[in-house]
Amino acid sequence: MSLRTLKLVLAVVIASFLLSAVYISVLVVERQNALKEVSRYNISWLASQAVSEFVRLGQRLNAYGIPGTGVDKDEVQLRYDILLSRAKLLSDGDFQSFVERDPERQATVKRLAEVLAEVQPLIDAIDAPGNAVRAYTLLQPLETQLIDMASAANHYGGQRVAEDQHELIRLHWLFSGLAACLILTGIVLLGLLGWHNRLLERAQAELRTLAGNLQATSAELEDANKALGLAYKELQNRNEVLQAQEHELRMQNERFDAALNNMSHGLCMVDGDGRIIVFNARFSELFGLNHRAKPGVTLERLTRGADRTDTPGLAALRAICEQQEELIRDRRRASFIQEEPGGETFSVSHQPMTGGGWIATYEDITERRRAESQIAYMAHHDALTDLANRVLFRERLDQALAAAHRQGTTIAVLCLDLDRFKDVNDSLGHETGDELLKAVADRLRSCVRDGDLIARLGGDEFAVLQCTVGDPNDCASLAARIINAIGAPYEVDGQEIVIGTSVGIALATEGRVPPDQLLKHADLALYRAKSDRRGTYRFFEPEMDAQLQARRLLEADLRKALANKEFTLAYQPEINIRRHEISGFEALLRWKHPERGMVSPAEFIPVAEDIGLISALGEWVIEQACQEAAQWPDGIKVAVNLSPVQFRNRTLVETVDRALTQSGLCPSRLELEITESVLLQDNEMTLATLHQLRRLGVCIAMDDFGTGYSSLSYLRSFPFDKIKIDQSFIRELTSRADCLAIVQSITRLGSSLGMITTAEGVETEEQYRHLLAAGCTEAQGYYFGYPLPAQDLVFSLYPEKQPKAAEA
Amino acid sequence: MIGAYVKRHIVIFAVAVAALMGAGAAGADPLPAPADKPILTISGQIDTTNKDNTAQFDRAMLEAIGMETIETNTPWYNGPVKFEGVSLDKLMKRVGAKGERAVFVALNDYSSEIPMEDFSKYNVILALKRNGEYMPVRDKGPLFVIYPFDSKPELKNQTFYGRSVWQVAKIIVK
Numbered sequence: 001m002s003l004r005t006l007k008l009v010l011a012v013v014i015a016s017f018l019l020s021a022v023y024i025s026v027l028v029v030e031r032q033n034a035l036k037e038v039s040r041y042n043i044s045w046l047a048s049q050a051v052s053e054f055v056r057l058g059q060r061l062n063a064y065g066i067p068g069t070g071v072d073k074d075e076v077q078l079r080y081d082i083l084l085s086r087a088k089l090l091s092d093g094d095f096q097s098f099v100e101r102d103p104e105r106q107a108t109v110k111r112l113a114e115v116l117a118e119v120q121p122l123i124d125a126i127d128a129p130g131n132a133v134r135a136y137t138l139l140q141p142l143e144t145q146l147i148d149m150a151s152a153a154n155h156y157g158g159q160r161v162a163e164d165q166h167e168l169i170r171l172h173w174l175f176s177g178l179a180a181c182l183i184l185t186g187i188v189l190l191g192l193l194g195w196h197n198r199l200l201e202r203a204q205a206e207l208r209t210l211a212g213n214l215q216a217t218s219a220e221l222e223d224a225n226k227a228l229g230l231a232y233k234e235l236q237n238r239n240e241v242l243q244a245q246e247h248e249l250r251m252q253n254e255r256f257d258a259a260l261n262n263m264s265h266g267l268c269m270v271d272g273d274g275r276i277i278v279f280n281a282r283f284s285e286l287f288g289l290n291h292r293a294k295p296g297v298t299l300e301r302l303t304r305g306a307d308r309t310d311t312p313g314l315a316a317l318r319a320i321c322e323q324q325e326e327l328i329r330d331r332r333r334a335s336f337i338q339e340e341p342g343g344e345t346f347s348v349s350h351q352p353m354t355g356g357g358w359i360a361t362y363e364d365i366t367e368r369r370r371a372e373s374q375i376a377y378m379a380h381h382d383a384l385t386d387l388a389n390r391v392l393f394r395e396r397l398d399q400a401l402a403a404a405h406r407q408g409t410t411i412a413v414l415c416l417d418l419d420r421f422k423d424v425n426d427s428l429g430h431e432t433g434d435e436l437l438k439a440v441a442d443r444l445r446s447c448v449r450d451g452d453l454i455a456r457l458g459g460d461e462f463a464v465l466q467c468t469v470g471d472p473n474d475c476a477s478l479a480a481r482i483i484n485a486i487g488a489p490y491e492v493d494g495q496e497i498v499i500g501t502s503v504g505i506a507l508a509t510e511g512r513v514p515p516d517q518l519l520k521h522a523d524l525a526l527y528r529a530k531s532d533r534r535g536t537y538r539f540f541e542p543e544m545d546a547q548l549q550a551r552r553l554l555e556a557d558l559r560k561a562l563a564n565k566e567f568t569l570a571y572q573p574e575i576n577i578r579r580h581e582i583s584g585f586e587a588l589l590r591w592k593h594p595e596r597g598m599v600s601p602a603e604f605i606p607v608a609e610d611i612g613l614i615s616a617l618g619e620w621v622i623e624q625a626c627q628e629a630a631q632w633p634d635g636i637k638v639a640v641n642l643s644p645v646q647f648r649n650r651t652l653v654e655t656v657d658r659a660l661t662q663s664g665l666c667p668s669r670l671e672l673e674i675t676e677s678v679l680l681q682d683n684e685m686t687l688a689t690l691h692q693l694r695r696l697g698v699c700i701a702m703d704d705f706g707t708g709y710s711s712l713s714y715l716r717s718f719p720f721d722k723i724k725i726d727q728s729f730i731r732e733l734t735s736r737a738d739c740l741a742i743v744q745s746i747t748r749l750g751s752s753l754g755m756i757t758t759a760e761g762v763e764t765e766e767q768y769r770h771l772l773a774a775g776c777t778e779a780q781g782y783y784f785g786y787p788l789p790a791q792d793l794v795f796s797l798y799p800e801k802q803p804k805a806a807e808a
Numbered sequence: 809m810i811g812a813y814v815k816r817h818i819v820i821f822a823v824a825v826a827a828l829m830g831a832g833a834a835g836a837d838p839l840p841a842p843a844d845k846p847i848l849t850i851s852g853q854i855d856t857t858n859k860d861n862t863a864q865f866d867r868a869m870l871e872a873i874g875m876e877t878i879e880t881n882t883p884w885y886n887g888p889v890k891f892e893g894v895s896l897d898k899l900m901k902r903v904g905a906k907g908e909r910a911v912f913v914a915l916n917d918y919s920s921e922i923p924m925e926d927f928s929k930y931n932v933i934l935a936l937k938r939n940g941e942y943m944p945v946r947d948k949g950p951l952f953v954i955y956p957f958d959s960k961p962e963l964k965n966q967t968f969y970g971r972s973v974w975q976v977a978k979i980i981v982k
Contacts, residue, residue: 053916081945082916082975088946 047153272356288313385441393455415522419500421460479503479537502529503537570787584637587625626663639671667697727761842866852981855904893935897927907981948974
């Protein structure tokens with residue numbers, strides 16, 4: 001059955017359902033009515049009531065008049081009325097239809113009405129005797145008829161009930177049947193609905209399957225579409241990449257061409273059969289190939305019959321090709337340099353390629369080679385004398401030492417410099433000096449043997465490397481020859497010049513000596529020769545080296561000493577001999593070496609100056625002295641010695657200023673002592689520094705006056721506060737009259753210039769008396785006090801010294 | 809003499825007590841004795857009485873309670889009929905009825921029991937007049953219990969037809 005038919009059936013069933021329901025409703029109404037019928041007034045009840053009331057009236061009538069019954073007129077009247085109302089009921093409503101069914105019943109009802117009407121006057125006048133009996137007599141005949149009618153009514157009522165019951169049963173069956181029909185229809189409906197549902201489900205399942213299929217198909221289609229899209233995109237990408245590659249390739253080609261033809265090197269690529277594949281413009285230019293070179297041509301054919309005079313380029317290329325042959329055969333990469341007899345030089349870099357071919361680059365390095373050798377020569381030779389320079393000498397020395405060590409031979413280094421060469425330069429000019437140096441070089445060349453090397457190490461220093469020394473005497477004779485040769489007079493620019501030389505000799509006999517050390521040894525020997533007697537030679541001796549070592553040790557210790565706090569200051573009093581009081585103390589540097597003990601300033605100060613330590617040391621001294629002096633009584637000065645080296649350092653003024661500020665020492669209590677050597681150097685700057693120091697408020701003293709140049713112009717150049725007379729004059733003051741005269745003159749000079757004069761090194765009372773007599777202002781020396789550490793200082797004179805002074 | 813005197817005093821006392829009780833319970837006026845021939849006697853559980861523990865009413869006393877009208881179809885007459893009478897609810901209150909049921913007894917001794925709640929629920933009247941005329945005994949008078957049958961379908965039922973007693977003479981409150 002199709003869904004459509006089923007729907008039709010369903011509609012029919014539902015319609016019949018509705019019809020049944022409507023019919024049931026109608027039946028229910030009908031049944032209601034039937035029940036109403038049942039509920040109708042009961043005819044038998046009416047009839048029986050009529051009978052009852054009829055009998056009651058009869059009974060009352062009979063009882064009337066009989067005493068003790070209690071029946072009065074009113075009672076009879078009431079009963080009559082009641083019967084009348086009952087009788088009326090018999091003639092209307094349902095009862096009427098019951099009465100009409102039978103003529104006898106009609107007659108009875110009619111008769112009752114008539115009798116009641118007849119009785120009424122009797123009832124009204126019931127008091128009259130006999131009226132009650134008469135009324136009763138009139139009513140009596142009707143009793144039987146009424147009871148008959150009641151019986152008939154009862155029977156009729158039963159009939160009606162039976163009918164109603166019958167009707168009810170019919171209705172019941174009808175209703176039941178219809179209900180059954182409804183139930184049946186309901187079941188059918190349920191069944192049909194179930195079927196309908198199943199059909200719908202099936203249809204839905206089919207639909208779902210269909211939809212699923214559709215979806216799957218759609219998904220497949222989508223996938224296919226996607227794959228297609230991807231493939232298309234991929235294709236596009238590849239296409240783009242290809243295009244980009246092509247473009248790139250073209251560019252690369254162009255760049256490659258450009259690079260190739262703009263190379264400074266010639267380039268040639270050859271295949272396995274010796275045929276040219278690629279070459280650049282520079283290649284054909286290098287070898288003068290013009291248009292002969294073409295891809296496909298073999299190099300062998302190209303260079304065949306080349307001639308060095310006509311086609312030097314081709315000849316060079318052939319020579320290079322010959323060199324390459326071995327490399328081509330071995331398939332190995334290499335670079336080599338091909339030098340042509342004409343001087344042309346090519347640098348070739350050969351590189352084999354996969355597939356049997358090779359590639360080579362060619363560079364014309366002719367010029368470079370020339371320049372390089374020129375530079376190398378210049379780097380190793382002295383331009384003025386054309387002798388080897390220090391670099392070449394050092395190299396050769398190295399080589400010679402290595403060879404000597406290998407062969408067990410001896411080599412010697414001779415160092416020499418020219419005596420008085422500086423004077424020549426200064427007096428006759430540099431040009432003459434240079435000419436002289438050239439002449440010296442020539443003479444040296446004439447002295448040495450082949451294989452020996454002469455070098456100019458700088459200025460007027462020369463060195464000779466003697467490579468084959470059989471005996472030290474060889475060296476000695478060479479040295480003597482040199483001294484003689486150089487000592488002979490020169491004539492430069494029409495002037496006769498005489499100079500001399502000294503020679504230091506160092507031998508490398510045993511073991512391996514570092515070249516620097518050998519040179520140094522020769523140098524030491526030279527200094528020894530010079531200091532002994534000029535114009536001679538000296539061999540190096542280990543003792544010279546020991547001095548050197550000692551000095552090195554001292555330097556090293558000195559470098560550590562400041563940090564290790566090995567320095568202290570000792571203070572020696574300066575006495576104002578006129579006032580017999582201590583005017584100040586001179587700070588003296590003391591070094592307590594951890595092993596050697598006290599080291600003399602005369603020994604370590606020059607070393608400190610040499611190694612550049614003097615600035616730091618001088619700074620420390622100033623700071624220390626200021627700090628300690630700040631603790632002393634007011635008016636007591638402190639004097640500090642300054643080294644010339646400190647004046648070269650531009651921070652001196654700053655240092656002094658800082659030391660004063662930090663210590664809080666009044667500047668006028670600080671006295672700086674300088675020697676005249678300070679004034680020898682860079683006079684203007686030194687004077688400026690002195691003036692700056694003076695402006696700070698410190699005093700400046702001229703130390704060790706009387707020794708050296710003792711130029712009076714120094715005293716003029718700067719207004720010193722004090723002149724310290726060198727102790728050498730004081731030492732011999734009492735024994736030599738000239739010394740006394742000098743001291744007296746200086747004292748006078750000082751007083752006339754307004755400068756204080758201080759005598760140094762006063763050791764005896766006699767000296768002191770002389771100085772007092774000479775008018776000296778101050779004195780200093782062991783006589784008054786030894787240098788003492790700051791903590792041991794006494795700021796007043798010993799009492800025993802005072803009276804003596806006073807006596808004088 | 810003495811006995812009669814005492815007896816009379818007891819009666820007065822009893823009447824006074826009854827009156828007091830009635831007044832106290834119902835809060836109503838004491839019921840006067842009927843001036844005319846009584847047509848209705850209410851007995852049983854009532855507070856207000858006027859004769860021998862019963863409440864007797866003549867027509868005027870009933871009408872004094874207040875007349876109400878019901879126009880309705882009935883099984884007994886063809887077409888709608890207008891009834892006028894006393895509200896049974898008011899009547900019961902007038903006598904201070906305390907029972908749950910009232911038994912209506914007709915002149916012919918037919919009786920029917922009616923739940924007291926019917927009176928207020930359906931506004932039942934004790935009809936005196938039909939279509940403006942006092943009902944005589946010959947025509948279901950003098951008193952007829954009438955439900956307003958047309959007002960509620962549920963009333964058109966044998967139960968209520970049965971409760972509609974005519975020729976009512978007595979009411980016994982139980």
